[in-house]
Amino acid sequence: MAGVPDVVGLLYRADWTRLSLAAEVNTGFDPGLQLKSMYAARPPSLRWDPPPELEDLGGFTSRRVTLLIAPGQRYREKSEDSASVRGCDGQRHWKWDPSHEFDVPRLTGLYAGPRAPLAELFSPAPLLSSFVLDVRGPVTACGRDAVYVVATPRPQPSMRHLTTRPYLKLDRIETIVDAELGILLHRQEMFDGQIVSLTQLTSVTLNPPEAADDSLFRPPPGSVIGEDPGERMREIFDHPGWQAAKTAAGLAAGGLGAWVRYSPFGRGDTTGFDPEPDMPPDEPEPPDPSPVSDEVLYLLYRSGSEAPELGATLHQWHDVAAMMSRIPDTARGIGYGGVGSFLDAVSDRVPRTHAMATIRAGGHGRYRIDYVIHPGKHQPKAIACDGQRHWTLYEDHLKVGTAAPPPSEVANLVDASWLLECRLSGGAEVTIGNRRGHRISITEGISPTQWLVFFPAEAVVDAELGVLLRLTCFADGRPATRGELRDVSTEPAEPGSFHIEAPPGVRTAEETGNPLADAVTDAPGPVGFAARTAVDVAKRTGDAVTTAKSFLDNLRRR
Numbered sequence: 001m002a003g004v005p006d007v008v009g010l011l012y013r014a015d016w017t018r019l020s021l022a023a024e025v026n027t028g029f030d031p032g033l034q035l036k037s038m039y040a041a042r043p044p045s046l047r048w049d050p051p052p053e054l055e056d057l058g059g060f061t062s063r064r065v066t067l068l069i070a071p072g073q074r075y076r077e078k079s080e081d082s083a084s085v086r087g088c089d090g091q092r093h094w095k096w097d098p099s100h101e102f103d104v105p106r107l108t109g110l111y112a113g114p115r116a117p118l119a120e121l122f123s124p125a126p127l128l129s130s131f132v133l134d135v136r137g138p139v140t141a142c143g144r145d146a147v148y149v150v151a152t153p154r155p156q157p158s159m160r161h162l163t164t165r166p167y168l169k170l171d172r173i174e175t176i177v178d179a180e181l182g183i184l185l186h187r188q189e190m191f192d193g194q195i196v197s198l199t200q201l202t203s204v205t206l207n208p209p210e211a212a213d214d215s216l217f218r219p220p221p222g223s224v225i226g227e228d229p230g231e232r233m234r235e236i237f238d239h240p241g242w243q244a245a246k247t248a249a250g251l252a253a254g255g256l257g258a259w260v261r262y263s264p265f266g267r268g269d270t271t272g273f274d275p276e277p278d279m280p281p282d283e284p285e286p287p288d289p290s291p292v293s294d295e296v297l298y299l300l301y302r303s304g305s306e307a308p309e310l311g312a313t314l315h316q317w318h319d320v321a322a323m324m325s326r327i328p329d330t331a332r333g334i335g336y337g338g339v340g341s342f343l344d345a346v347s348d349r350v351p352r353t354h355a356m357a358t359i360r361a362g363g364h365g366r367y368r369i370d371y372v373i374h375p376g377k378h379q380p381k382a383i384a385c386d387g388q389r390h391w392t393l394y395e396d397h398l399k400v401g402t403a404a405p406p407p408s409e410v411a412n413l414v415d416a417s418w419l420l421e422c423r424l425s426g427g428a429e430v431t432i433g434n435r436r437g438h439r440i441s442i443t444e445g446i447s448p449t450q451w452l453v454f455f456p457a458e459a460v461v462d463a464e465l466g467v468l469l470r471l472t473c474f475a476d477g478r479p480a481t482r483g484e485l486r487d488v489s490t491e492p493a494e495p496g497s498f499h500i501e502a503p504p505g506v507r508t509a510e511e512t513g514n515p516l517a518d519a520v521t522d523a524p525g526p527v528g529f530a531a532r533t534a535v536d537v538a539k540r541t542g543d544a545v546t547t548a549k550s551f552l553d554n555l556r557r558r
Helices: 004-013 031-041 052-056 126-130 229-237 240-262 294-305 320-324 334-349 408-414 416-421 515-522 525-557
Strands: 021-029 061-070 074-079 085-089 093-096 131-141 144-153 172-178 184-191 194-206 309-319 352-362 366-373 382-386 389-393 397-402 423-432 435-444 457-462 468-475 478-489 507-510
Touching (some): 004 126, 004 131, 004 172, 126 294, 126 416, 131 294, 294 416, 294 423, 294 457, 309 320, 352 408, 408 416, 408 478
Antiparallel strands (some): 021 061, 061 074, 144 172, 184 194, 309 352, 366 382, 389 397, 435 457, 468 478
16 A cells, blocks of 8 residues: 555656646536635735625536647647637647637737646645645546545644645645556545535546647647747837836946945844854755655655754855846846946845854744844844744844744755755765765756745755755856755754743834734834834824714714
8 A cells, every 4th residue: 555655756756748648627616615715815914704795606617628648748628618729739838719809919827838737637746845645545546546645734834935725725635646647636625624626537548549649739820829928028128118117227226236335334244253154165966867766755745744843053155146147137237237237236245145043943833043143234133933923033122923934044944845846856865964864956946935045956855854954056056045954953842942032121012914014113223113103103094084984974874
């Protein structure tokens, strides 16, 4: 019987681009229930009762789809209740619809590059980074050997901000995983004990003869062709009106760059003495093309699903100049080089940064971070969460709110399951700081929560805990960012480790749920005092306006 490690490997390695397959598909959803799950997924500060109109949206609606997939990222998909057809020729997505009364040369939002058809079935890897898998046993579906797996959302708040389909609150996802291909033969999303959506294959034929007919995957005349987003943006930027805006923006950026370069303000600094300001040299290893083992994949999955308890010292370096080198010359040249001047000024002003902190993770939703070195001014001194409440300690105030994930520079290392949505290779054993690990190469994937994670990259996965002992991102062949966990221990945390008390003389501010108001709360010194006063006046004014409007409405009704 397949276990969780086997299923993790199956889901990760499911590769629709190599399939030759014909299938009949049933797919559908309940629009009212889906909207209710969307309302339930909102944070408490943005949640309100769903309108009663949701009850009138009708019940479950479904459709049947005929699907043909061929190797080389080609597919053709036709719905039985519509004459329209969509597909991909291996390079571009297209859609043909005879109901169009006029030619549409492009369709904004239609992917230009290949994407999986019915991605919820044929690209199931995102389940690994957001759900806990429960393998129920072997089953048969569409005449194929399969495994019945129930996926339940991880306990919240997780160590990461993003999940698959984050706009929905789901009780569970019931799936049937093909025991050979790793694709899903059946996927049923549940909310409040009811089916939100259902997608299942009702028949599957491997290597069908029609998959050899390349003409079936080419767009028919009159099709809408997915455009290259870069080409579309170039067309927009070449418009005369945009040219003028680019020039103005570039000149402004050039002036701002001069201010950044020569002003006495905004210099990068750190809190405390920095014994290791420079990023350690770390040349990229030759890429290892060998596939990642099931052992390493399961380690990555465990780091998110089991959330190990650990203590460590975090180091994070950023080479700003190397990061800026990734910006293309076409963007740097905007406005007579003003944008490039601004970027160069930033690189000269803050060529590198280094942060150092002690961290303690105590399972799902519990952590504490105490910064020893933090680049820039007015940064937090400590952050903690006990799974219910969240504290952020600044120099002059303590901000308290509901539970929240940790900063991404910590989450990306402690919960490494996001790597399961990336293309990985290698896995050779290495030793770092007396801890055994596996070195893997990352060539492409989804950047989690923060633009500072980019590819190519290398990571070392701890062989016991599955956390990342090191994550290095490269630009032009040199390290641009590097994060490390040192002095890793698994000693149990002391009681009260995940709580922060306000020091004497430090005020406490409760989070409002309004990002703008909370940002104002964090502003330091006289500027922060003035901003908080302005927000308070605005709030009182808004309350007064609301009261007056209510009074006038009452008069009008009388």
